[in-house]
Amino acid sequence: MEMRYLEGVATLALDEAACIGCGRCTEVCPHAVFEVAHRKARIRDRDRCMECGACARNCPAGALRVQAGVGCAAAIVMGWLTGRTPACGCGSDGCC
Ligand code: SF4
Ligand code: SF4
Secondary structure (H helix, E strand, O other), X not given: OOOOOOOOOOOOEEOOOOOOOOXXXXXXXXXXXXXXXXXXXXXXXXXXXXXXXXXHHHOOOXXXXXXXXXXXXXXXXXXXXXXXXXXXXXXXXXXX
16 A cells, blocks of 8 residues: 655655765655666655654755644644544644
8 A cells, every 4th residue: 555645745856966876765765755866866755754764864865944843744644543633733724
């Protein structure tokens, strides 16, 4: 089963100029968010990111940023784990 989360909410950011193309992010990401081509990483599907933070912790160039353990994706994961309604408090309209 393909794991995807809410569309367009992951805090993941890639600085392509800083990337040295080492491929470490492709090794540590549990959801295959990245691919490397022509010595540059690319986000192939941002909505697969669960904001675990492994890529940012392991990127030797500091090219990746993600707010691990916060936000909508983390709220959804916690909802799955606890059986409660996901709630991250990001929206006044009660989106989640
Ligand atoms: S770990 Fe960092 S430097 Fe290495 S390919 Fe990924 S983004 Fe680029
Ligand atoms: S935060 Fe985790 S799931 Fe998201 S891109 Fe980085 S390693 Fe992959």
